[in-house]
Amino acid sequence: MTHFQRYRVTPWLLMAPQLIIVGVFFFWPSLQAVEQAFYVEDAFGLSRQFAGLANFAAVLHEPDYYQALGTTVVFSLSVALGAMAIALLLAVQADRVIKGANAYKTLLIWPYAVAPAVAGVLWMFLFDPTLGLVSAGLESLGIDWNHNLDGDQALLLVILASVWKQMSYNFVFFLAGLQTIPRSLLEAAAIDGAGPWRRFWTVTFPLLSPTSFFLLVMNGVYACFETFATIDTVTGGGPAGATTTLVYKVYEDGFIGQDLGSSAAQSVLLMILVGLLTLIQFRFVERRVQY
Amino acid sequence: MATLQLSALEKRYPNGFTALHGIDLAVEDGELVVIVGPSGCGKSTLLRTLAGLESITAGELAINARRVNDLEPAERDIAMVFQNYALYPHMSVYDNMAYGLKNRGVAKADIRRRVNATAELLDLGALLDRRPRQLSGGQRQRVAMGRAIVREPQVFLFDEPLSNLDAKLRVQMRLEIRRLQKRLGVTAVYVTHDQTEAMTLADRLVVMNAGRVEQCGTPMALYDRPATRFVAGFIGSPAMNFLPVTVRGERLELPDGGELDLATGLDDGAELTLGVRPEHLTTLPDGAAMPASAVALDTRVELIEPLGADTLAYTRLAGLDEPVVARLDGEHAVAEGQTLRLVLTGERLHLFDAEGQRLAERRCAVDVVS
Ligand SMILES: Nc1ncnc2c1ncn2[C@@H]1O[C@H](COP(=O)(O)OP(=O)(O)OP(=O)(O)O)[C@@H](O)[C@H]1O
Ligand SMILES: [Mg+2]
Numbered sequence: 054m055t056h057f058q059r060y061r062v063t064p065w066l067l068m069a070p071q072l073i074i075v076g077v078f079f080f081w082p083s084l085q086a087v088e089q090a091f092y093v094e095d096a097f098g099l100s101r102q103f104a105g106l107a108n109f110a111a112v113l114h115e116p117d118y119y120q121a122l123g124t125t126v127v128f129s130l131s132v133a134l135g136a137m138a139i140a141l142l143l144a145v146q147a148d149r150v151i152k153g154a155n156a157y158k159t160l161l162i163w164p165y166a167v168a169p170a171v172a173g174v175l176w177m178f179l180f181d182p183t184l185g186l187v188s189a190g191l192e193s194l195g196i197d198w199n200h201n202l203d204g205d206q207a208l209l210l211v212i213l214a215s216v217w218k219q220m221s222y223n224f225v226f227f228l229a230g231l232q233t234i235p236r237s238l239l240e241a242a243a244i245d246g247a248g249p250w251r252r253f254w255t256v257t258f259p260l261l262s263p264t265s266f267f268l269l270v271m272n273g274v275y276a277c278f279e280t281f282a283t284i285d286t287v288t289g290g291g292p293a294g295a296t297t298t299l300v301y302k303v304y305e306d307g308f309i310g311q312d313l314g315s316s317a318a319q320s321v322l323l324m325i326l327v328g329l330l331t332l333i334q335f336r337f338v339e340r341r342v343q344y
Numbered sequence: 345m346a347t348l349q350l351s352a353l354e355k356r357y358p359n360g361f362t363a364l365h366g367i368d369l370a371v372e373d374g375e376l377v378v379i380v381g382p383s384g385c386g387k388s389t390l391l392r393t394l395a396g397l398e399s400i401t402a403g404e405l406a407i408n409a410r411r412v413n414d415l416e417p418a419e420r421d422i423a424m425v426f427q428n429y430a431l432y433p434h435m436s437v438y439d440n441m442a443y444g445l446k447n448r449g450v451a452k453a454d455i456r457r458r459v460n461a462t463a464e465l466l467d468l469g470a471l472l473d474r475r476p477r478q479l480s481g482g483q484r485q486r487v488a489m490g491r492a493i494v495r496e497p498q499v500f501l502f503d504e505p506l507s508n509l510d511a512k513l514r515v516q517m518r519l520e521i522r523r524l525q526k527r528l529g530v531t532a533v534y535v536t537h538d539q540t541e542a543m544t545l546a547d548r549l550v551v552m553n554a555g556r557v558e559q560c561g562t563p564m565a566l567y568d569r570p571a572t573r574f575v576a577g578f579i580g581s582p583a584m585n586f587l588p589v590t591v592r593g594e595r596l597e598l599p600d601g602g603e604l605d606l607a608t609g610l611d612d613g614a615e616l617t618l619g620v621r622p623e624h625l626t627t628l629p630d631g632a633a634m635p636a637s638a639v640a641l642d643t644r645v646e647l648i649e650p651l652g653a654d655t656l657a658y659t660r661l662a663g664l665d666e667p668v669v670a671r672l673d674g675e676h677a678v679a680e681g682q683t684l685r686l687v688l689t690g691e692r693l694h695l696f697d698a699e700g701q702r703l704a705e706r707r708c709a710v711d712v713v714s
Pocket of ligand 1: 357358359361363381382383384385386387388389390537
């Protein structure tokens with residue numbers, strides 16, 4: 054083996070385990086989904102027929118699909134913005150405390166270590182209409198809480214649970230971002246006559262924008278894909294599809310409805326959608342956050 | 345236009361460390377006071393308490409005879425130039441300079457006029473649209489200066505503003521700062537490590553040591569009559585030579601056994617420190633006679649440092665561990681290893697007692713400088 058060949062081969066060998074895992078568990082199923090999207094299959098998976106774009110056309114003519122799209126938009130925006138806003142607020146506070154800072158930080162990071170399904174169950178119990186602590190409290194305030202019947206309440210609940218789960222992740226990044234801002238900049242701003250509020254919005258916040266941008270992308274992806282387990286445990290997509298996001302609908306139609314063609318078409322659409330969103334974010338937002 | 349009055353100013357950090365032990369200082373209108381001292385002596389702390397970035401734990405700070413202890417930095421009408429410049433990285437040069445004016449609600453047209461005028465003054469006109477990262481170190485420094493100037497504050501505070509620049513640029517900016525400060529007639533407090541900067545810039549020089557003011561006076565007064573051994577060793581480069589001496593009647597016994605005619609009026613056997621600057625040690629031209637009341641130090645040259653105009657000779661004197669440094673004429677031919685006879689005349693000598701206090705000051709009030 055010549056030196057040149059060895060130089061070409063070794064890196065591939067070293068990457069092989071990772072590449073194989075990604076290939077088997079990500080690329081292969083993705084390709085299958087794309088293929089599947091162009092076929093109609095009978096309910097037992099015994100035969101299938103090429104259908105061209107029929108699956109896509111069917112999906113796009115389905116009113117339920119647009120309801121899920123609307124739910125996804127509301128859900129994702131609320132989760133991403135809510136989780137980021139709360140995390141930023143907490144990070145700013147945690148950055149300020151001197152005594153017991155580590156205890157705060159550890160406590161705030163904990164939710165991230167909780168599995169999504171477990172987090173879902175936790176929130177479900179807290180808000181359970183008959184047993185839940187929070188719902189009992191709300192009851193005494195005159196609010197009738199039943200997310201099993203009320204679609205808006207159900208959506209609010211999965212948003213809360215998802216925000217709580219994602220907040221820690223954002224918190225860590227915001228805190229790290231805050232700590233890279235030199236103190237002298239804020240001191241200079243104070244001398245320049247900016248009060249705390251103005252200092253935050255004219256110095257701290259702009260300097261955090263690369264972090265915020267990164268988190269916006271990550272939170273968008275999280276809200277679109279990774280909240281599945283939370284939704285599944287808390288509401289199961291209901292009531293009446295009120296918490297069925299696009300991802301949840303892929304699962305429902307494919308695994309419960311056994312309509313694999315439609316489900317595959319939806320996942321292809323979802324992939325395209327998220328790809329586009331990320332592209333837009335990078336093209337138009339990223340340019341503004343560099344300084 | 346402002347005066348600054350510090351009375352028994354004390355700063356104790358929350359961890360219990362007292363960084364300033366009662367500083368008394370009055371800065372007059374339009375005066376540039378330079379603060380020097382070894383690392384960790386509290387220079388930055390002092391400046392930050394003046395700016396309002398650190399709270400004052402005791403004593404009083406007044407600007408224009410108005411107590412400002414409890415005012416926010418913004419309300420004190422001061423400007424500060426930071427060592428790392430602290431320019432806002434996400435703002436253009438223009439916005440960096442305009443920021444303080446915007447915060448104070450100055451009209452847009454006024455801001456434009458003032459920023460442009462300041463940019464003109466500092467030769468920044470062509471750079472107004474750039475971000476700080478697109479500037480050289482010297483340009484950043486000028487922007488930091490501009491940001492301070494444009495607000496027309498009562499007091500300028502500088503914390504080692506030139507320490508990140510190369511030697512040549514530092515000289516240039518030093519002159520620039522001096523010129524601007526005089527032209528604008530603004531009161532300024534300037535912290536530095538650099539001897540030359542301190543000596544050349546200061547109207548008045550404050551030497552600090554461990555949170556206290558050691559001495560305060562014009563640069564030449566501190567150079568000529570340092571009040572303590574610490575100041576004597578700190579001002580001047582290379583540093584003053586210190587020789588332990590013992591009083592023998594009307595004379596002082598030197599470490600190598602020589603004796604110098606110098607009446608101190610102290611008891612026989614008293615231990616003192618004799619200080620002499622390298623530039624005040626002379627050599628005797630061949631064949632010349634020793635002046636009266638002078639004493640010769642016979643030394644061996646260990647190391648020479650030719651500086652061009654001068655040559656520094658690091659020599660060894662019998663009975664002394666520290667080298668004795670002499671600043672000789674650059675023409676003077678000396679070689680390492682040769683013996684060198686240095687002449688100590690009775691003039692321009694400094695005597696310090698065991699506590700490091702200047703001796704002359706105890707005896708004659710005229711000598712007191714502060
Ligand atoms: N926030 C703080 N808490 C406790 N002690 C501090 C704090 N900041 C500074 N100190 C201490 O106060 C003393 C003076 O610090 P300061 O920064 O004023 O020194 P300096 O004279 O500016 O030194 P340098 O020349 O190195 O900049 C030091 O001993 C330092 O350790
Ligand atoms: Mg300092």
